[in-house]
Amino acid sequence: MLTADATRAQLPLHAARLRAISLRELFAQDPERPRRLGLEAAGLYLDSAKQKIDEPALLALETHLQACGFERWREALFGGEAVNGSEGRAALHMALRAGAGAGYQVQGQPVMAAVQAVRERMRAFAQAVIESRLTGLSGLAFRDVVNIGIGGSDLGPRMICEALPAGPGSPRVHFVANVDGAQLHRVLQGLDPATTLLVITSKTFTTQETMANAGNARAWLVAALGEAAVARHCVAVSTNPAEVARFGIPAERLFEFWDWVGGRYSSWSAVGLAALLHLGGEGFAALLGGAERLDQHFRHSPLRHNLPVRMALLSYWNHNLLGAASQVIAPYAQRLERFVGWLQQLEMESNGKRVTREGQPLAEPTTPALWGDVGTNSQHAFFQMLHQGTAVHPVDFILVREADHPYADQQRLLLVNALAQSAALMRGKTAEEVRRELSARGLAGERLEAAIPHRVFPGDRPSSVLLLPRLDAAHLGALMALYEHRTFVLSVLWGINPFDQWGVELGKQLAQSLLAVDGDGTRSGLDASTLDLLARLSSPGDAPAPP
Numbered sequence: 001m002l003t004a005d006a007t008r009a010q011l012p013l014h015a016a017r018l019r020a021i022s023l024r025e026l027f028a029q030d031p032e033r034p035r036r037l038g039l040e041a042a043g044l045y046l047d048s049a050k051q052k053i054d055e056p057a058l059l060a061l062e063t064h065l066q067a068c069g070f071e072r073w074r075e076a077l078f079g080g081e082a083v084n085g086s087e088g089r090a091a092l093h094m095a096l097r098a099g100a101g102a103g104y105q106v107q108g109q110p111v112m113a114a115v116q117a118v119r120e121r122m123r124a125f126a127q128a129v130i131e132s133r134l135t136g137l138s139g140l141a142f143r144d145v146v147n148i149g150i151g152g153s154d155l156g157p158r159m160i161c162e163a164l165p166a167g168p169g170s171p172r173v174h175f176v177a178n179v180d181g182a183q184l185h186r187v188l189q190g191l192d193p194a195t196t197l198l199v200i201t202s203k204t205f206t207t208q209e210t211m212a213n214a215g216n217a218r219a220w221l222v223a224a225l226g227e228a229a230v231a232r233h234c235v236a237v238s239t240n241p242a243e244v245a246r247f248g249i250p251a252e253r254l255f256e257f258w259d260w261v262g263g264r265y266s267s268w269s270a271v272g273l274a275a276l277l278h279l280g281g282e283g284f285a286a287l288l289g290g291a292e293r294l295d296q297h298f299r300h301s302p303l304r305h306n307l308p309v310r311m312a313l314l315s316y317w318n319h320n321l322l323g324a325a326s327q328v329i330a331p332y333a334q335r336l337e338r339f340v341g342w343l344q345q346l347e348m349e350s351n352g353k354r355v356t357r358e359g360q361p362l363a364e365p366t367t368p369a370l371w372g373d374v375g376t377n378s379q380h381a382f383f384q385m386l387h388q389g390t391a392v393h394p395v396d397f398i399l400v401r402e403a404d405h406p407y408a409d410q411q412r413l414l415l416v417n418a419l420a421q422s423a424a425l426m427r428g429k430t431a432e433e434v435r436r437e438l439s440a441r442g443l444a445g446e447r448l449e450a451a452i453p454h455r456v457f458p459g460d461r462p463s464s465v466l467l468l469p470r471l472d473a474a475h476l477g478a479l480m481a482l483y484e485h486r487t488f489v490l491s492v493l494w495g496i497n498p499f500d501q502w503g504v505e506l507g508k509q510l511a512q513s514l515l516a517v518d519g520d521g522t523r524s525g526l527d528a529s530t531l532d533l534l535a536r537l538s539s540p541g542d543a544p545a546p547p
Helices: 004-019 023-029 055-067 070-078 093-097 112-130 155-163 181-188 208-225 229-233 241-247 270-300 307-321 339-351 383-388 408-427 431-440 445-455 473-494 502-515 528-538
Strands: 038-041 044-047 144-148 172-176 196-201 234-237 326-332 369-372 395-400 463-468
Touching (some): 038 307, 044 307, 044 473, 055 307, 055 473, 070 473, 093 112, 093 473, 112 270, 155 172, 196 208, 234 270, 326 339, 339 473, 395 408, 463 473
Parallel strands (some): 196 234, 326 395, 395 463
């Protein structure tokens, strides 16, 4: 049986071979590339023909993934084993979107009954709010919902709410995450406390940023309606009932989730309560159903036809074998404006690691920086660098075929812009092509030769196109699950744990140190630069003058 080291050693040979062939040449050699390199699952279609890869290289990547133990790790994931080794936890977010008969277990214990019970409580609560059967202290219906959370308690639900239209009768949903009080102030100043519901989402109910916002939002409610408003206008999503009760929220307003639900994988759980209030029960069920379809595809499809596997292999190939500097995500759909932010946490918090599962230093780089923005805005921002910059940044274009607005001409313009950008990245424009073009315009001599270098596009820059038929709940759910599983496959290739995030903790600890004054009036364990800046921020008038 081939080892991972042996299969990994074959990959640079394929990379060297393909570096010597341009994408133009690959298309000329094989006009059937789109058919050979296209994949479809759960209504999503991937065209990876413009990636600098061919079938022998794909086979070598698949062989390497198998040698890394992919099948074993995938079954451990779906089997509810403790794949999060540093915390001794499972990562069974797939159970959150599965049907009642799915039979998922966490370390041998069935979980679907508990998942279904919480899901039904969420549905009943949301329906009562939407139908105005559940009201505030004054007997008025809730017209506004404020979700207070950060990280996975904010990015996923916020993205879903902005990507999908509200269901019939749903309240307006607002989000507060940043500890900068300006965000909380801006949201609350436009709302009526008597018709506002607060959804406070924190696994521990001690998260510094979330509880700072929650405390001031609570005070805003109490100042207008009295202490009794807390129990009627606040809902908690947490695993810490004692802290929730201390805040003043009754047990019946606590929606639980479990330690096997990671924050960035938690939108499918009670953390998605704000999204459920926005979409309504039918829309939220469709979101879960789309994700579950992709789960089944990922679990049961062979590697060659497995969409998350293909996307992960392409990312690994571009970053680790071809040396791509970063990964760009360009959704050509305005309603996916928040998708990149959600994906940044998913990918970089999961795979931004420097040691293996066993704690050994890694021999190769892990996740590239992931960034992007919606098209066509991005074409007028950073696409200049993508086309003519010195570094190569592969792009995932995300397209939605059907418009959700009446402007068919603009939808066609949007989509052809995306296809044109993808084609231009692949083809580029040679000096000879520029010379012919400018000569036809009458430019000649020194002026012609001076103009040519500025208009040459190197091309040979890889991209994929991911096509959704429409941006509805089912296809958004599938899209989210696709990138979740892509992230997991990459973790297997790198041999890391994608379900912990110890790198988030150090800054939090130091922030507490800065808030805590030592008994002698000093702050210990901090560098001179940080102490000097703290002095300048705390007492600007008394801060030492610069040298």
